[in-house]
Amino acid sequence: MGEGGLRGGTGRLWRRRALPGGLRGVLAPVLLAAAAAQTKRIRLTSTVTVLSSADPVRVFEEFATLDLISVGRAEITAGRGAYLESFPLxxxxxxxxxxxFEDRLELLLRSRDETPSPGTELPAPR
Structure with missing residues (x-):
């Protein structure tokens, strides 16, 4: 997982919302953390994190953790998404x-801006 992106020259691994075979509900940061353990240079991101129905603080915490694990290779792509089934749930x-969306994007950005850089508190992984 992930090495195909490097061989293909993309330099990124995206985790899309619906996986082949209809597998859904798999946490993007968990899959991307697995890829981080197997790669060294590839950027790690979800295709879109649907903020309209997600907890933006949790999204930030998950991707901040992934960013620590991957030594700065995690990216959040936040958006509205096309799937509306989570709203009634x-x-x-x-x-x-x-x-x-507007409220949650503001909270996600505030979480990012108000969180101290972990490099100032913890030694960088080797």
Whole structure:
């Protein structure tokens, strides 16, 4: 996993939302952490992290942890997404779709901006 991206010259590994065979619900940071353990240079990102129905603080924490594990190779691609099935599951009215995204994007960015760089507190992994 991941080495194909290096051989193919992309330099990135994306984890898409729906995996082949209909496998869903697999956490992108978990799969990307597995790729981080097997690679050294490839960038690691999800194709899109749907903020409209996700907890932005948890998203930030998961990707910040992945960034530590991968020594700075993690990227968050945040967006609205095309799948709306999660809204009814969490009791969220679709009329507030734009509002949810804007609020959560602001919180994700604030989490990023207000979190001290881990390199100032911990030695870098070798």
């Amino acid at each position: 969490f009791g969220q009215p679709l009329e507030r779709y734009d509002e949810y």
